[in-house]
Amino acid sequence: MYFATAGIEVSPLVPPLVAFGVSFFASMGGISGAFLLLPFQMSVLGYVNPSVSATNQVFNVVAIPSGVYRYVKEGRMVWPLAWAVIVGTLPGVFIGALIRVAYLPDAKTFKLFVASVLAYIGVRLIRDLVKKKNGNIQGVRKDNAVSKDKCGDSQVKIIVCSAKTLEYEFNGEKYCVSNLGIFTLSFVVGIIGGVYGIGGGAIIAPFFVSVFGLPVFTVAGAALMGTFVTSIAGVTFYQAIAPFFPTMSVAPDWMLGLLFGLGGMAGMYCGARCQKYVPAKYIKWMLALVIIGTALKYLIDYLA
Secondary structure, eight states: EEETTTTTTTOTTHHHHHHHHHHHHHHHTOOOOHHHHHHHIIIIOOOOHHHHHHHHHHHHHHHHHHHHHHHTTTTOOHHHHHHHHHHHHHHHHHHHHHHHHHHOSSSHHHHHHHHHHHHHHHHHHHHHHHHHHHHTTTTTHHHHHHTTTOOOOOOOOEEEOOSSEEEEEOOOOOEEEEEEHHHHHHHHHHHHHHHHTTHHHHHHHHHHHHHHHHHHHHHHHHHHHHHHHHHHHHHHHHHHGGGOOTTOSSEEEEEEEHHHHHHHHHHHHHHHHHGGGSSHHHHOOOOOOHHHHHHHHHHHHOOO
């Protein structure tokens, strides 16, 4: 099957199958899987036009609702956190889209940007995991670490939600974060996510875990919800500015994005449903290794 906007030819079965596998594992960590599908599209399918970022966001729009539904149904959606992410990320997404088209249209330069983003995410995750492991060996925060690593059938209970502070209880422990800190982080993440075409979930979820100390079982739903809303905005914006760049492929390839999205929809639903049975540390290690591996691949491509 030929996809005109992307300028590639591939079997219509490949996109949904790849998206299912990626989304199943990624959604457990609050990530849609778009950050891995973009490298697949560029390196395997040969889709290197700027519109690949917009197509990636079409995938998010189609695939994410199923995963969000599971987290809401199981009572693990922290809505105040999700809305803080959305409000902070939206302005950044528009800025990021303009940067992508105006300053990073070249595939080689864009790969260096992608490698830098992924490497930073992966290093933060690994550092957090190693630090926590050493702390457990020395008896530091041992009980807290164990409880964060298990989910069971626990649900989120909001204690305080104000303009300044968000506090909630999960699995017998209380967590408190600054809404201003969440908003500031989300704005920066929105810019990076808008350039990359991932909505920001792949960046913000590791930050919630490693910087704010929140359990992955509660941030996954909020990160996915934020990614969903910002991806709608991103796709709309890419489509709107496409006429102003007639010599470039800017608007998304809707059919390719839909095929990826259908596979991702099934993968996210299954991943969100299975997440509570998988220890958090395994989810984090899996994400960290995949992210670092992808970053190294892009860095090698850039240097070559």
